[in-house]
Amino acid sequence: MYEEMVTARHYEERLQEEYLDGKQPAFDISAGPIPGELHLAAGHEASGAGVCQHLRDDDTVTAPHRPHHIAIAKGVDLKRMTAEIFGRETGLSKGKGGHMHLFDPDVNFACSGIIAEGCPPAIGAGLAAKKRNTDSVAVAFLGEGAIDQGAFLESLNMAAVHDLPVVFVVEDNDWAISMPKERVTDVENGAQRAGGFDLPGARVDVDDAVSIYDAAKEAVGRARDGNGPTLLEVQVHRRMGHFMGDPESYRPDEDKAAAEQRDSIERLAEDLRAHGVEDTTIQESRERAHERVEEAIEWAKDQPEPDPADAHDDVFSNPPSGVTESDPSAEVTGGDD
Ligand SMILES: Cc1ncc(C[n+]2csc(CCOP(=O)(O)OP(=O)(O)O)c2C)c(N)n1
Numbered sequence: 001m002y003e004e005m006v007t008a009r010h011y012e013e014r015l016q017e018e019y020l021d022g023k024q025p026a027f028d029i030s031a032g033p034i035p036g037e038l039h040l041a042a043g044h045e046a047s048g049a050g051v052c053q054h055l056r057d058d059d060t061v062t063a064p065h066r067p068h069h070i071a072i073a074k075g076v077d078l079k080r081m082t083a084e085i086f087g088r089e090t091g092l093s094k095g096k097g098g099h100m101h102l103f104d105p106d107v108n109f110a111c112s113g114i115i116a117e118g119c120p121p122a123i124g125a126g127l128a129a130k131k132r133n134t135d136s137v138a139v140a141f142l143g144e145g146a147i148d149q150g151a152f153l154e155s156l157n158m159a160a161v162h163d164l165p166v167v168f169v170v171e172d173n174d175w176a177i178s179m180p181k182e183r184v185t186d187v188e189n190g191a192q193r194a195g196g197f198d199l200p201g202a203r204v205d206v207d208d209a210v211s212i213y214d215a216a217k218e219a220v221g222r223a224r225d226g227n228g229p230t231l232l233e234v235q236v237h238r239r240m241g242h243f244m245g246d247p248e249s250y251r252p253d254e255d256k257a258a259a260e261q262r263d264s265i266e267r268l269a270e271d272l273r274a275h276g277v278e279d280t281t282i283q284e285s286r287e288r289a290h291e292r293v294e295e296a297i298e299w300a301k302d303q304p305e306p307d308p309a310d311a312h313d314d315v316f317s318n319p320p321s322g323v324t325e326s327d328p329s330a331e332v333t334g335g336d337d
């Protein structure tokens with residue numbers, strides 16, 4: 001878990017550097033090697049690592065717009081994921097999805113830029129597992145800012161009514177863009193939502209990977225054993241802006257400083273030391289993680305850009321009339337997608 005968490009943190013720090021390349025001084029969002037928006041998950045690492053430790057490749061995970069730590073923990077190929085973020089042809093979706101639309105069928109991972117939108121596909125995966133009589137489970141991650149979304153609440157209901165092998169994991173980082181949790185919802189503990197659907201709910205109050213691991217073990221075990229869904233809320237923290245370029249002018253300095261104090265990676269390192277793990281072992285783990293990230297980024301930056309002539313390939317399942325897969329320049333005259 002420690003190595004995975006260091007990988008995820010270093011990944012975000014390196015993407016931050018790459019992202020800013022060429023975008024200054026006027027912050028041109030389309031410039032540089034990573035065009036478009038980028039939501040980094042530094043501070044969320046304990047959640048992905050603690051939960052996904054209990055998952056297999058055949059289990060499904062859906063993540064929100066802040067997905068990298070979860071993708072890494074689920075075992076998504078880091079090189080192809082990085083190529084996707086850099087918009088390269090060898091990316092997971094040939095560079096057409098970008099960082100909010102990572103999709104890897106090899107390990108059943110997907111994410112979406114629409115908040116709470118991972119919940120319905122996760123219950124679909126849970127229903128499929130149940131109908132196929134397998135013991136696969138599905139986990140939907142979402143932010144605390146999404147706990148009043150219809151897609152989430154309807155999914156809780158459906159999962160409960162059909163007793164589906166699904167775990168909902170709410171990552172509470174205290175903020176939804178510039179909106180603190182208490183201004184948008186009356187429940188301090190998002191896991192209370194479970195009560196309305198008569199399913200088990202639990203909250204992990206500290207940014208601690210081991211506590212999240214323990215809570216997720218119970219929840220995933222319950223789903224795998226055929227005992228239905230669980231709602232888990234886990235406390236994480238946001239070390240960076242909502243998206244890259246967010247000046248965070250709405251955020252009190254003390255809040256950011258307090259969040260940084262709650263570093264789950266340092267906490268886990270201390271736990272490891274307390275359990276007799278040598279500093280050199282911890283350091284080697286860090287070095288392996290850093291090397292893996294550097295290798296993925298170097299590889300991705302070397303990959304070819306997609307051919308503009310392929311722009312419409314794989315985009316429409318039923319192309320609008322006038323557009324053929326190989327002739328994107330043709331005039332679009334409407335369609336039924
Ligand atoms: C349905 C929907 N409404 C609004 C948005 C715009 N939006 C993007 S992220 C976000 C806040 C998400 O906050 P939270 O769920 O707490 O996740 P966090 O960013 O804190 O990880 C919003 C409102 C969206 N993507 N989808």
Ligand SMILES: [Mg+2]
Nearest residue numbers: 143173175176
């Ligand atoms: Mg949030």
